[in-house]
Amino acid sequence: MHRIVLSSLFLILIQYRISAQNTANSQTEDTSAIPDIEKVYVHTDRSCYTIGESLWYKAYLVYAYTNVLFDHSNALYVELVSPDSKIIARNITRLENGLGHGDFKLADSLGISAGQYQLRAYTNWMRNFDDRFIFNKTIEIIDITQKEDVTPVANNNAATSNSKTTISNNITSGIKHHSIQLFPEGGSLVADVSSVVAFKATDSTGLPVAVKGRVLDAQKNEITLFKSVHDGMGKFMLTPKKDEQYTAEILDDQGGSLEAKLPPIQHQGYVLSSRMVKGKRIITIKTNESTLQRDSNAPVTITCKAKGVTYFEGAQPLAQTSLSFLFPEEEIPEGIAQITLYDQHARPHCERLVYNNKPEGIDIALNLDKSQYSPKEKVTLSLKVKTKDGQPVPARFSLASVDANGTNNDGNMNICSYFLMTSDIKGEVYNPGYYFNNSNPKRLEHLDLLLLTHGWRNFLWKQFPVSKKPPAYKVEKGINISGSVRTLFGEKPMGNSTVSMVLMNKGKSILLDDVTDSIGRFEFNDIVFNGSSVMMLNSQNEKGKKWGLFRLDSVHNSPTKTNYTPILSGSLKTKTIKENIYKKHINYGVPIDNILDEVVLTTKKKQQERSKYGFADRTYIPNEKGLSFSNIFQLIQFSIPGIIASDNSIRFNRSNGPALILIDDVVSEMGDLQFVHPDDVAKIESINSARAAIFGSRGGNGAILVYIKEGSTNNRLKKNFHSITKLVQGFYEARTFYAPNYETESKTDIDTDIRNTLYWNPYIHPDENGTAELSYFNSEVNNTNVNITLEGITNTGLPIVVKETYRIED
Known part of the structure; x- marks a missing residue:
């Protein structure tokens, strides 16, 4: 019976293939209309963390139609969303050739408590299209000091259809x-x-x-x-x-x-x-x-x-x-x-x-030098990525090695399940990684069943996403700083004015100039800098006179709307992980409170107030019932020890020149300061250490920052509106994952080592032979398994996941 059916099928197929070839030819002409759609996947070292740990991530941005790494947007917004749908942390991650990495410190200073959080990532360009292009992943955060878990929460936002x-x-x-x-x-x-x-x-x-x-x-x-x-x-x-x-x-x-x-x-x-x-x-x-x-x-x-x-x-x-x-x-x-x-x-x-499902066409092997190791022993991994005929395959990878007792990633989302399945269909897929684990013999049969349900008339790619013409959101290649210059009175646009910008970052300066257009607009686009920088703007009219009023745009775009509802918190798997980590702390004598090290340190340093420009060396907040001063100079000399203040200059006694003065973050002169009444002062800060380098050469003699009370009626300060000094944030400076090296560091000098993530490497690039080798050291935890997960993508857009496991035991 099958022979008869297949014979007729091949006859029919001839007709279809002729039509398919014609379609392919016409499709070549239509591809120019395909928009530049981006998709992003974020690989994390784990999916379950304790309060106080760090979450490490690697981002892969691809061209959505081919899954090839896409050098399009260079700024990726990575956000951590709380169970009540609030953004509690946000990194602007620099992408180069579609790749970027970063981390989040899951400290309770962020307001973190036990529960399910959402990690999401998107570019500004993605906002022109369907919000389903935004990457999101559930992250479980547990508190092992908490006796009871969070009560399970039902998902009441499931999509429904009248046709089912x-x-x-x-x-x-x-x-x-x-x-x-x-x-x-x-x-x-x-x-x-x-x-x-x-x-x-x-x-x-x-x-x-x-x-x-x-x-x-x-x-x-x-x-x-x-x-x-x-x-x-x-x-x-x-x-x-x-x-x-x-x-x-x-x-x-x-x-x-x-x-x-x-x-x-x-x-x-x-x-x-x-x-x-x-x-x-x-x-x-x-x-x-x-x-x-x-x-x-x-x-x-x-x-x-x-x-x-x-x-x-x-x-x-x-x-x-x-x-x-x-x-x-x-x-x-x-x-x-x-x-x-x-x-x-x-x-x-x-x-x-x-x-x-198509044969991969490549051979990939992740080999360990041993199958069992001792605590604190060195682990060496070798990676080979080649075609079936032995040719090297260019690819980019990231790797996480984790203690199996501290997490369980079986069935979780991975780069294959996301790029090849879940990003193309609606709905929450339970254990998406299952369908791309070759050890599951029925995975393709069950994947087809999944598409019969989740994919039922809910397919994302039914048509090209339509962007607004022109697109409302631009491709971001760097940090953009823009605004307008207007007259002081009447606020009329000041066209043809020169706007000079100095951006000071880590002792280096970026100098840029722009000329305002007919409506007074200026733009500095695609600036690349990391971390906090001091930005100084000055404006001059056509005659070279310093004049004008700045109106700055927001440096960074506002986040997209959040609509996150946890599906379940306090699952059996989470409870098991929590118990395992708790036992590990008890067995190795590590106090549970050590998990909250960051909180303890913050408490001890309360006397060191954080300024907008980092930690101030000295902070003084006037007391309404305290001393009264006849002028601002007396107040400054009283509040900041080591200051010599007069109406002519203010300097630190160990400095040769006057200190830099900022009033409400505006660089000011002595003539401006004398108009400030002591009763109008909300706070005074001084920075006279190496931190003053944030102000560049102008901060060489230290800085005094004066802040005026909001709504003060006695404030007669005359500001230099043509000059603005402001702290701006650039791309996030990703930390380097630290793991002890027991060959160069004394084992007795290292604190008890019970890491849950043993090793994280966001950049593993095989050489010209398609090979790579890396190594790290185990923790001192004994009688446990370690799960290694390698994720990445080839230059042809093939996502890859490889998993290995080994044992730590004396």
Whole structure:
């Protein structure tokens, strides 16, 4: 039987391939219209952390249609979102050739407590398109000093559709809060046409739940039985009858039940199905006699798209109730493909998502020099990435080595599952990494089941995302500083004025000039600098006179809106991790409070107040009931020891020249300072140490910062509006992951070493031979397993994940 079917399939395929070639030629002309869509994936060392630890990340920005690293945007916003949907930390990560890295210190000074957080990442350019391009990942933060876990939180924001059935009955059985969704393959049930119906069952928290049940007709006759086979998902066959109403009934062992109606039966229409026959994917179009009589020999059109690009299109008259053809897997890239059926009027009828799995074509090996190590012993890894014929494969990787007792990443998102699956479909996928683990023999079968449910008419790439014309958000190559210059009175635009900027960072200065346009606008674009820098702006009119009023734009774009709701907190897996880490602290005599080292240090340094320009050497806040002073110079001399102050100059007694004076962050002269009344002063700070280098050469004699009370009525300060001094933030300065070197450092000089992340390397680039070697030292934890995860992408856009495990034991 298969031989007959396959013979006819090949005849049909000839017609389709001719059409596909024509489509490919036309597609070449259309590709110029494809927008520059970016996608980003963020690899983290783990997905579960304790308060006080660091989260380390590596970002991969790719061209969405090919997954090739994309040197487009150079600024990536990476944010940590709290369980109540507030951004508590934000890094602007520098991207070079699509790659960047950074970290977050998960200190409770950020307001962090135990719970589920969201890590999200996006570029400014991505904001022109669908917000589903924003990367997000759930991060669990635990507090091992906390006796009880957070109560599980249900996800009440699950998307629903009128075309599928979702129900959750409030009955008294054990399944009263379960929900079942039913998905006819291709979209609809058609009378007298054999169809696959997929289903997905979840509990009240949105997690998958195993179920079994039966399908009943309107007279309660049992038609077929069904049972979930993976993560609450399964499928059954049904040949629906005209005008019949079918119901799916879920049963549990306690006699409880839950019912959900199947969608109405269509009298006419089409069904699109996919199945594997001897390793080949067969696509079948099915209909009934009623449709054939209505549309005798009418052609139907099949299109196949992958990531928005049409790779295949063919039209065929439908003269019988079933028509099949081979899926042209050679012409389609790896990943999710969307097959759509249109009738003769170009109306879409059916849609089916399939995963096109292709041989990798490369050999990659991550080898350990041993399978078992001792505590604090050196571990050496060798990486080889080559083609099947031994040619080196250019690729970029990041690697995390973690104590298995401190985390569990099995089934978590990885670069393969994200770029090849989850970024192309809607909905939260449970354990996405499962479908890309080659050790799971049924992963492709279960992946197809996932696409029957999650991908049911919810495919992201149905059409090219449409950007605004012109795009509202620009591609960012660096930090942009812009604003306008206006007259002091009337605030009229000052065109043709020269704006000079000095940017001082780590003893180096960037000098830039711009001339305002007819509406007084100026821009300094694509500036690259890291960390905090002091920016000084001055304006001059056409005659060279210092004049004008600055109106600065925000240096950095405001974050996109957050809409985060944790699905579950306090899971069994999280409790196990928490217990393991707690036991590790107890067994090795490390006080639990040491986790909060950063908090302790902050408490001890309360006398060192943090200024906008770093830590001030001295801070004085006047007391309303304290001493009174006749002028500002007396106040400064009283509040800052070692100051010599008069109405002519202010200097530190060990300095040869006057100190730099800033009033409300504006560089000021002595003549400005004398107008400040002591009662109007909110705070005085002094910086006279090496930190004054932040002001460049102007801070060589130290700096005095005076802040005026908000709304002060006696403030007669005359500011130099043509000059602005302000602290601005550049790209985040990523820290270097530290791990002890027990060959060069004395083991007795290192504190007890119970690291959860043993090693993190965000940049592993194989050499011209396709090889790389790296090493690190184990912690002193004994009798534990270590999980190594290597993630990355080749220059041709193939994402790669490799995992290894070894044992630490004396």
